[in-house]
Amino acid sequence: xxxxxxxxxKRFGSFTANDSISxxxxxxxxHCLLGENGAGKSTLMNVLFGLLHPEEGEILLxxxxxxxxxxxxxxxxxxxxxxxxxxxxxxxTVAENVVLGFEPTKSLNRLDHERARDEIRQLSExxxxxxxxDAVVESQPVGIQQRVEILKALSHDARLLILDEPTAxxxxxxxxxxxxxxxxxxxxxxxxxxxxxxxxxxxxxxxxITVIRQGRVIDSVSPETSEADLAALMVGRxxxxxxAKEPVTVGGASLELRDVVVRDDRGLVAxxxxxxxxxxxxxxxxxGVQGNGQTELAEAIAGMRRVESGHILLGxxxxxxxxxxxxxxxxxxxxxxxxxxxxxxxxxxVADNLVLNTPRRAPFARRGTRxxxxxxxxxxxxxxxxxxxxxxxxxxxGSLSGGNQQKVIVARELSRPLVAFMASQPTRGLxxxxxxxxxxxxxxxxxxxxxxxxxxxELDEVIALGDRIAVMYAGRITGIVxxxxxxxxxxxxxxxxSHVH
Amino acid sequence: MSTIASQQHAAVRRDRRVTxxxxxxxxxxxxxAVVFGLIVPSGAHSQLTFTPLNTAVHAPxxxxxxxxxxxxxxxxxxxxxxxxxxxxxxRQPRRALSRFGLTSVLFLLALLLWTSRTGGPAQTNFVNVTxxxxxxxSLVMVLIYGSLSGVMCERAGxxxxxxxxxFIAGAFLGSMIESTTNSFWxxxxxxxxxxxxxxxxxAFLALRYMSDQIIVGVVIVxxxxxxxxxxxxQILTPxxxxxxxxxxxxxxxxxxxxxxxxxxxLFNQTGFFYLAVALIALxxxxxxxxxxxxxxxxxxEHPKAAESVGINVVATRYRNVILGGAIAGxxxxxxxxxxxxxxxxxxxxxxxIALAALIFGRWTPSGAVVASVLFGILDYLSxxxxxxxxxxxxxxxxxxxxLITIAVVAxxxxxxxxxxxxxxxxxxx
Numbered sequence: 001x002x003x004x005x006x007x008x009x010k011r012f013g014s015f016t017a018n019d020s021i022s023x024x025x026x027x028x029x030x031h032c033l034l035g036e037n038g039a040g041k042s043t044l045m046n047v048l049f050g051l052l053h054p055e056e057g058e059i060l061l062x063x064x065x066x067x068x069x070x071x072x073x074x075x076x077x078x079x080x081x082x083x084x085x086x087x088x089x090x091x092x093t094v095a096e097n098v099v100l101g102f103e104p105t106k107s108l109n110r111l112d113h114e115r116a117r118d119e120i121r122q123l124s125e126x127x128x129x130x131x132x133x134d135a136v137v138e139s140q141p142v143g144i145q146q147r148v149e150i151l152k153a154l155s156h157d158a159r160l161l162i163l164d165e166p167t168a169x170x171x172x173x174x175x176x177x178x179x180x181x182x183x184x185x186x187x188x189x190x191x192x193x194x195x196x197x198x199x200x201x202x203x204x205x206x207x208x209i210t211v212i213r214q215g216r217v218i219d220s221v222s223p224e225t226s227e228a229d230l231a232a233l234m235v236g237r238x239x240x241x242x243x244a245k246e247p248v249t250v251g252g253a254s255l256e257l258r259d260v261v262v263r264d265d266r267g268l269v270a271x272x273x274x275x276x277x278x279x280x281x282x283x284x285x286x287x288g289v290q291g292n293g294q295t296e297l298a299e300a301i302a303g304m305r306r307v308e309s310g311h312i313l314l315g316x317x318x319x320x321x322x323x324x325x326x327x328x329x330x331x332x333x334x335x336x337x338x339x340x341x342x343x344x345x346x347x348x349x350v351a352d353n354l355v356l357n358t359p360r361r362a363p364f365a366r367r368g369t370r371x372x373x374x375x376x377x378x379x380x381x382x383x384x385x386x387x388x389x390x391x392x393x394x395x396x397x398g399s400l401s402g403g404n405q406q407k408v409i410v411a412r413e414l415s416r417p418l419v420a421f422m423a424s425q426p427t428r429g430l431x432x433x434x435x436x437x438x439x440x441x442x443x444x445x446x447x448x449x450x451x452x453x454x455x456x457x458e459l460d461e462v463i464a465l466g467d468r469i470a471v472m473y474a475g476r477i478t479g480i481v482x483x484x485x486x487x488x489x490x491x492x493x494x495x496x497x498s499h500v501h
Numbered sequence: 502m503s504t505i506a507s508q509q510h511a512a513v514r515r516d517r518r519v520t521x522x523x524x525x526x527x528x529x530x531x532x533x534a535v536v537f538g539l540i541v542p543s544g545a546h547s548q549l550t551f552t553p554l555n556t557a558v559h560a561p562x563x564x565x566x567x568x569x570x571x572x573x574x575x576x577x578x579x580x581x582x583x584x585x586x587x588x589x590x591x592r593q594p595r596r597a598l599s600r601f602g603l604t605s606v607l608f609l610l611a612l613l614l615w616t617s618r619t620g621g622p623a624q625t626n627f628v629n630v631t632x633x634x635x636x637x638x639s640l641v642m643v644l645i646y647g648s649l650s651g652v653m654c655e656r657a658g659x660x661x662x663x664x665x666x667x668f669i670a671g672a673f674l675g676s677m678i679e680s681t682t683n684s685f686w687x688x689x690x691x692x693x694x695x696x697x698x699x700x701x702x703x704a705f706l707a708l709r710y711m712s713d714q715i716i717v718g719v720v721i722v723x724x725x726x727x728x729x730x731x732x733x734x735q736i737l738t739p740x741x742x743x744x745x746x747x748x749x750x751x752x753x754x755x756x757x758x759x760x761x762x763x764x765x766x767l768f769n770q771t772g773f774f775y776l777a778v779a780l781i782a783l784x785x786x787x788x789x790x791x792x793x794x795x796x797x798x799x800x801x802e803h804p805k806a807a808e809s810v811g812i813n814v815v816a817t818r819y820r821n822v823i824l825g826g827a828i829a830g831x832x833x834x835x836x837x838x839x840x841x842x843x844x845x846x847x848x849x850x851x852x853x854i855a856l857a858a859l860i861f862g863r864w865t866p867s868g869a870v871v872a873s874v875l876f877g878i879l880d881y882l883s884x885x886x887x888x889x890x891x892x893x894x895x896x897x898x899x900x901x902x903x904l905i906t907i908a909v910v911a912x913x914x915x916x917x918x919x920x921x922x923x924x925x926x927x928x929x930x
Contacts, residue, residue, distance in 0.1 A: 075810070090802070091798075101796075102810070103795060109791040
């Protein structure tokens with residue numbers, strides 16, 4: 001289907017999210033929309049999918065102008081969307097999810113499970129998307145869940161498929177499979193709009209790349225454009241995509257895990273006898289697909305989750321099952337995975353967030369009274385040093401962009417003497433510019449002779465930062481390799497393979 | 502993937518909570534076998550009788566009394582409970598909860614046998630099983646109305662903690678309307694409307710203004726109990742002709758009512774009882790077999806997903822909460838029609854026990870019914886055990902339904918999972 005957006009403008013109050021955006025997707029084309037977080041990609045897609053109404057501009061399908069009141073209208077016009085956060089009911093079966101809203105029924109409004117199943121089998125065969133219609137969605141791996149989402153869109157005869165950041169949750173192998181699926185669909189005539197901020201995959205799959213920045217279309221380029229040029233278009237200045245790392249002499253262990261066992265919230269073993277040591281002056285990157293125990297391991301190290309057995313040593317001191325305060329005082333810097341939940345108090349000011357780990361200590365408090373002047377001074381200094389973009393140190397942390405929120409946390413954690421530094425998903429949701437900055441800070445910490453543990457599900461990040469790479473799968477460390485190992489081999493370890501050659 | 506990881510661990514998975522509940526069952530079993538069984542003097546007998554007290558109309562049969570040796574019967578019951586508990590510990594079945602329910606019933610039976618044994622504390626040396634069941638059935642019925650109301654609301658994602666308030670409204674209006682018009686049909690209609698109106702208030706505040714559903718629910722209950730006390734004082738006390746509290750007539754179902762024991766319990770009941778049974782079937786079928794049910798459950802689990810395929814989340818929630826309110830309202834009328842004239846506070850927290858039954862029953866109509874039966878019998882016995890001079894205060898027995906619920910909610914017994922979006926206000930993006 002040929003889809004044309006003409007001069008789409010969408011404002012939220014005084015903020016213009018989309019500023020007169022025009023673009024055309026040809027039938028059977030894979031069109032990538034590349035831009036940083038907050039560039040307006042998702043807003044544009046929500047306009048196209050009928051979830052938001054633009055102030056100006058029009059949408060043309062096959063040359064005909066259309067107006068969508070809601071997403072149902074868009075679906076009826078042949079537009080399907082695979083959301084970043086899946087729109088699947090976890091406790092329903094695949095079949096129930098696909099037919100929801102368009103259920104085949106028998107008399108008495110009864111669901112016709114036979115027909116639903118048949119429908120899905122036919123769709124699976126037609127598009128080569130293998131799924132079990134009777135499987136409960138939550139029991140399926142994320143890659144399959146995404147396949148169900150795609151099937152759901154196709155079941156409504158989507159001729160334009162919008163994929164919103166579809167690779168964020170996938171393993172490298174699953175990403176390859178997704179790219180295959182996209183190619184096959186496009187070959188069969190389905191148009192695809194693919195939203196991403198990851199340069200590699202955009203270049204791998206796109207026919208055309210449209211870059212948007214601050215709500216405007218910057219340029220439409222071919223996928224032959226180099227990664228560096230694409231990054232420059234996205235950010236508006238040239239960005240270095242690799243981190244310069246000087247060789248550093250590695251010293252003794254600064255953070256050591258010995259046979260650590262941790263359970264998850266449901267009481268299942270999430271970390272299964274993990275041993276790992278991080279030496280001073282090195283970055284160990286812990287790779288793995290989300291949900292393989294990394295979160296629980298990081299929480300256990302930070303004292304936020306009980307260690308069932310085994311020991312954790314920080315600079316040779318046993319910190320197993322100490323309180324978070326004791327562990328912070330012992331010299332662990334910690335950037336938590338979920339910065340909104342564990343990293344910041346969003347309603348508090350930037351200044352207060354910057355002393356969140358040392359609020360009772362001199363010089364920020366004396367005899368139980370907070371020293372607001374010292375807090376403010378500290379904030380002004382760190383905001384300047386770490387280049388936090390904020391309207392002021394009294395602005396609430398929640399008013400900052402994701403990248404600047406992360407800078408606040410990094411600034412807080414690195415502004416005191418540390419023994420070891422641990423960061424979980426340090427650049428999740430950050431734009432290329434902020435990633436560059438955070439990576440530089442992490443490497444600087446290593447160069448200063450600290451042991452650094454990075455926990456990340458981004459393969460690029462793991463390879464860029466790690467001096468050694470440990471891969472975690474199903475609660476165990478499946479391999480520890482050095483940073484020259486190929487992406488494919490690390491990908492295999494992430495998928496559970498026990499040996500790589 | 503977490504799912505892969507958990508599947509790998511599933512083979513060796515031993516859930517500490519399931520093990521705990523198994524241990525609790527073994528403990529109860531041991532208590533029964535030793536305290537109610539082995540240390541009872543040999544030769545003590547308990548009698549179970551089955552013929553209902555008012556045999557005049559509907560008991561064309563007669564079952565002789567069953568005389569049991571207390572010591573050995575209770576020992577056997579205790580061993581059965583121990584067996585069930587060991588089974589739960591060893592095999593870790595998914596349905597540990599229902600086995601726990603069965604153990605509770607065994608425990609009650611052992612307790613009744615013990616208290617009514619010869620030389621025991623009770624003056625009457627027999628337990629009339631049929632009477633106990635008939636007596637419990639009206640409480641069970643009211644709990645079924647309440648928990649079905651909860652199923653309707655919570656499956657769509659709205660917590661209805663106002664069931665107690667809807668009971669009060671139904672009972673109050675039901676009594677007034679029945680007394681003045683002499684028609685249970687009109688009383689039922691009035692109760693349903695009152696419950697529906699309260700459901701609408703809850704839905705309006707929760708859906709339009711995104712108020713906290715628990716707080717709105719508690720406010721509705723508080724308001725209703727105060728309002729009903731006031732109106733009781735102003736209207737019902739000075740004009741008792743408005744508050745006759747006539748019992749609803751029993752309707753015997755031909756042939757079936759003649760079945761021994763079950764007949765008088767299940768087939769010689771009020772219309773309210775039969776309506777409750779019909780509602781169980783209707784709601785079970787509707788929720789799990791029809792398009793309507795699939796959509797309701799989608800709204801309760803993942804409203805955004807429902808909205809994205811064109812389902813109107815807010816309308817679905819309004820509809821279900823209002824229907825749920827109507828069901829609880831009828832429950833209030835049913836309570837009045839079996840318990841007599843309205844008095845302030847006489848529903849005595851039954852709405853909350855219904856809510857507990859809903860949780861115990863894992864948000865399914867059939868589970869809620871099983872829990873309602875269990876809680877109803879427990880509640881009935883806790884009111885009536887004094888007749889058996891049971892040497893434990895009725896207040897302590899009255900705590901049982903709540904203790905069980907606390908155990909369930911605390912996650913002692915497996916994982917109880919509510920609808921994912923239960924109680925969370927929905928905001929359209």
